[in-house]
Amino acid sequence: MTTLADHLRALPDEALAALFRLRPDLVVPVPTDLSALAVRAQSRVSVARALDGLDEFTLRILDAARLTRAGDDAETSVEAIVTLVLGDTTGNRRRAERAAARTAIDRLRALFLLYGPEDALRVTAGVDEVCSPYPAGLGRPAAELDPETAALVADPARLRRTLLAAPPPARAILDRLAAGPPVGTLPAAPAPGTEPVSPASWLVEQKLLVPVPETGGGPARPAAVELPREIGLLLRRDAGPLGPLRAQPPTVTGPEREPKAVDSAGAGQAMEAVRHTEALLEQLAGEPAPLLRSGGLGVRDLRRLAKASGLDEPTAALLLEVAYAAGLLGEADLPGAATTRTGADQQVLPAAGYEGWRDGSLAHRWEHLARAWLTMTRQVGLVGQRDDRDRVITLLSPEAERAGAPAVRRAVLGVLDDLNPGTAPAPDDVVGLLAWRAPRRSLGREAGQREVLTEAALLGVTGLGALTSYGKLLLAQWAAGDTRLTEAGDDPLGVRPDADGAAGGGSPAVRALDALLPAPVDHFLVQADLTVVVPGPPEPGLAAELAVVAEPESAGGASVHRVTAASVRRALDAGYAGEDLQALFRRRSRTPVPQGLTYLIDDIARRHGGLRVGSAGAYLRSDDEALLTEVLADRRLAVMGLRRLAPTVLTTPHLVGRLLTALREAGYAPVSEDASGATVLTRVKVRRAPARGSVANRVTDPLATPRLTTPRLLGIVEQVRRGDAAARAARRAPTTVRGAGRPGGTGPALPSAHAHSQALAVLQQAVRDKALVWVGYVDAHGATASRLVRPVSIGAGYLRAEDERTEMLHTFALHRITAAVLDE
Known part of the structure; x- marks a missing residue:
């Protein structure tokens, strides 16, 4: 008998190189010799990886190879496999199906899941360990199960009469087991004379089903039944021995959208995703969320952030997970915390790279988020569900980690990428096509595949259900980055050289999205009611100024802000003078500045700083003695316990912050000063977590297949052959x-x-x-x-x-x- 190692030794170098290209896991690390290669090629892990990439039809052909051999170590042939699959019928359609079957066999032989000559094919040993013990859903031969059942199937006429005599409930059981899997549970026997014989018991009595003893914690007992292979094949006479076969993938269709409409809808959603992400991060900057000891953010914190940003909780969870993967969020120790254990006395807040991201263009910010989403190993749809210990999976918790998430996104978006531009397929069609392309890999991931479509729409990768043009460019850039890294091999850390976009305008996806988004504006329109309308996305400088001098009222393509007394006072506290604010509105406004706004700024600026606050507890001083007398006599400030120390100085036992708040609530406009008498600017102190890198800068897809160049493959072949010669010489x-x-x-x-x-x-x-x-x-x-x-x-x-x-x-x-x- 020719072993797999002997078969590999007989191959030319080009054939071995082709095997390594199809199954690169065999050379990680490089095997010492061909015997070690043969052992690795038959291992459960390597065989399972090779099977995961096979389509439904090729897996059925492999089942046919397993069925046509006489035993586990027996041989089969190409003709026996094709005959079992298609029979001896002819015709143009059958010829096409036979060609497809031979193509599938050639693919299995190229992967060395089948090896040997065409008339003596052998199934690789690890296939039986990885695959179902019931090939194509058929049971074991009757000879292996029961002698009486074997005698029944040996008499075709008697077998047909027995099947025709089966009652309808019993026949329904047979049809169900014939479709696969061929095993079922035998119901408990009823008490004598209480109930008629059950359909399953009737089938056992007629030897159509064979009881299979199961061993467990107690003694062996017949608790299951199995349908013999011969009976299953007979019941499948209409559908075929392997059941319904689909040699070609199912067709994916959908309504044809106008590509421009798809891009416009996607660009609008991309702009919203960036805006909502920034709003969530600003919420965390103002009020950081504590990190749970078990990891992640609590349900209440997620609900608070979603409500403050006007989002539903699943959308908020997605944007926060993507921001964390992009390095925009991080953990920091609480002020004064005595421990630095993960999840203990820590809080989540924007990371050090957040300002740099916020200052970029909309397209650059979107690409940063989209690439992180494509690469992150997180399944956001699990947030809010319960794990195997009946605990809620929280935001950013380790329980939402899924190593195969990038591969699922690549597969789903690859389906959209293969369609004509503007085609919006139904989610069921996408899931069905993926189930045909890789049944083993798609099993149990249907919910995750549907989530990818939902998340792509929320992030603007798709529009109106179809892949956008810039989304297609992003996918091509992602694939090209992986190819460059795996082929070049010049970066052992896996850091992409163009992680932040190429110089001179960014990546093609950024340039395409920039052309679709409205141009950033550097001006606004001030109306008589003191509202400020920004007719487009503001430039970073304008956005920073508006955040100081106005209160936001509505957001979108054109945002609306309002100038109030509190916002003017906040700007003055931050260091602006009254003249600076007047100049800002004259410079930025494309409409005449309303007289009411000019009066408001002048009035608050004139009163601003008339009172000066320091710490005593706190003191209050002013050069205007009459003003201090008025404050001292103000009943609204009686609770502060003010006391005159000098004609121009009052003091209070309360702290400076409380005194400032009480004075402002009473209608005064004090400012704070330090010990030298200099005005203290009250800009908001922003805390940031330590800087974190984006996951998009690394190749994190564990299922990504490394690509090896031909010279490298031939070098590996030479190394393995040299090791094999050395092993034989030893x-x-x-x-x-x-x-x-x-x-x-x-x-x-x-x-x-x-x-x-x-x-x-x-x-x-x-x-x-x-x-x-x-x-x-x-x-x-x-x-x-x-x-x-x-x-x-x-x-x-x-x-x-x-x-x-x-x-x-x-x-x-x-x-x-x-x-x-x-x-x-």
Whole structure:
């Protein structure tokens, strides 16, 4: 019997290189020899990885190969497989199906899930361990289950009569088991005379089902039944022995959208995603959320953030998870915390890179988020569900980690990418196509695939259900980045050189999205009611100024803000002078500045700083003695316990912050000062978590297949063959060589003249044929040794030969050679 290792040795280098290209996990790390390669190629992990990439039809063909062999170690043939799948019928359609079946067989042979000649194919050992024990949903042969059932199936006429006599409930059970899997549970037997015989019991009595004993914690008991293979094949006579076959993938169709409308809708949603993400991060900057000891954010914090931003909780969870993956969120220790344990006395707030991201263009900010979403190993749809311990999965918690999430996104978006531009398929069609392309990989991931479509729409990767043009460019850039990293191999850390976009305008996706988004504006329109209308996305500088001088009222493509007394006072507290605010509105406004706004600024600026607050507890001073007298007599401030220390100074036992608040609530406009009398600017102090890198800068998809160049593949083949030759050379020499020259096999001795001349003849022939030969010789210490070498030359009383295992050239004195035997 030819083993897989022998079959691999017989392959040319190009065939081995093709195997490594299709199954790159076989060379990570590079196997030492071909025997180790054969063991790895038949291991459960490697076989499962190869099977995960096969489509539904190819897996059915593999089931046919398993069914057509007589036993686990038996052989089959290409013709037997095709005949089982399609029968002997002819026709144009059947010819096409036979061609598809042979193509699937060739693919299985290229992956070495099947190996050997066409008339003696063998199934790789690990396939039976990984796949279902019931190929194509058929049970074991009747001969392996029960002799009486075997006698029944051996008589076709009797078997048909028995099947026709089955009651409808019993026939329904047979049809269900024939569709697969072929096993079921045997119901408990009813008490005698209480109920009629159950359908399953009738089938067992008629030998159509065979009880299968199950062993568990107690004694063995017949609790299950199995449908024999022959009966299952008979019941499948209409659908075929393997059931319904689909040689071609299902067609994915959908309404055709106008590409421009798709891009416009997607761009609008992308702008909203960026805006909502910034709003969520600003909420966390103002009020950081505590980190749970078990990891993640609490349900109440997520609800608070979602309500403050006007979002539903799933959308808020998605944007926060993406922001965390993009490095815009991080953890920081609470002020004064005594421990730095993960999840203990920590809070989540914007990271150090948040300001840099916020200052970028809309398209750059969107790309940063979208690339992080594509690459992150998080399944956001799990947030809010319960884990296997009935605990709620919280935002940012480890329970939402899924290593295969990037591969699911790649597969789902790949389906949209393959369609015509503007095609919006139904989610069921996308899920059905993925189930055909990779059934093993898609099993149990249907919910995650639907979530990808929902998340892509929320982030603006798709619009109106179709993939946008800039989304297509983003996918191409993602795939090209992975290809460059895996092929070049010049970056062991996996950091992408263009992680933040190429210089000079960004990536193609950024440029395409920039053309769709409204241009940033550097101006606004001030109306008579003191509202400020920004007719487009504001530039970063304008946005920073508006955040100080106005209160936001509505957001969107055109945002609305309102100037109030509190916002003007906030701007003055931040360091603006009244003239600065007047100049800002004159410079930025495209409409005349209303007189009411000018009066409001002048009035507050004139009163601003008339009172000055310091700490005593706190003190209050002013050059206007009458104003201090008015404050001292103000009943609204009686609770502050003000006391005059001098004509221009009042003091209170309360702290500065409380005094400032009380004065402002009473209608005054005080400012704070330090010990030297200088005004203290009250800009908001912003805390940031330590800087974090985005996951988009690294290749984190564990299922991504590394691509190897042809020279690298051929180099690996040469390394494996050299190791295989060394392993074969490392075995013990033949007995005739090890015992030569030693009477009785004990102690060294010089060879006889006949043995010496015979050894020389073998060596001379080996030099001519460049063959490997075992050489026995007496070394310099008088000990007998042997070595497998390839002779190079004989002359001047010496043999020069190469040891392929050590790649060294050795010289042997001819008179010390005791024996020479060609390697078989």
